[in-house]
Amino acid sequence: MMRRYGETIVKGQRYRPRPGAYAILPRGGHVLLTHQEAPTPEFQLPGGGIDPGESTLTALHREVIEETGWKIAAPRRVGAFRRFAYMPEYDLWAEKICHIYVAQPVRPLHDPTEPGHEAVWMEAEAALSSLANHGDRAFLERYLAFGPR
Template sequence: MREFGEIFPGIHYTERPGAYGLLCEDGGRLAVIETSFGRFLPGGGLDPGEDALTGLAREIMEEIGYLLLSAELAGQAAQYHWSEFYQMHFKKIGSFYRITATTAPAPTLQEDHSLIWLKPDEATKSLSQEFQRYAVGAFL
């Protein structure tokens, strides 16, 4: 598994498994979430006791208001990361899935999350985390 980010000596990194979706529309553009923190693939950290597909389905619904229809594991990558939100260091272990999804009848989206569609090469330049940029190039 490829790892990204800087590892600082003496720092404890909490492992944080997550699942992320590579969702393309018919024109080949990739779903990207835009927030005040940056741009990210749909998905995120798993809740305690949650498996990757359940977590991915939950995150897709919360972030973009889509129902997950299918998911195929494409690969994994890790990111060493300081979280301003949690005030912790994480080793994010991402499982990346090629997915299909459809809009939900009445989506309830997270505040500060907007769905944008980018060409894959645009996404690799603008995603905020290196392991997600890598995943687009390696797994899409």
């Protein structure tokens, strides 16, 4: 059974499955996050939805580049979690299935191309208290406690 984080499920509400891929990107005691301005300003692990016909790893690379501008290498899946949320930008009640990876940030290619996103390097411990999503925090906390494997 996959762990669930976040908002309480709204009884009677239909949720559409929305798989996504997200990355913990550590370097020198810091973590590369994305700051999303809308619909609510918040820090997140870079990543997002997997498009129809797209592989999880292809989506991971695409989303990290779109949200941070960084090229990544050697992604390793560390787990997954679910969260149920209303996504106002898509007018969608979603069951988000979040696949979490740890990867190496290789180099910046350009500024983020996703509107309203900014790449932010943050000390790893500060990132724990800054991430808006409980699932993101749980996976980062586990990574920091046990380190790379």
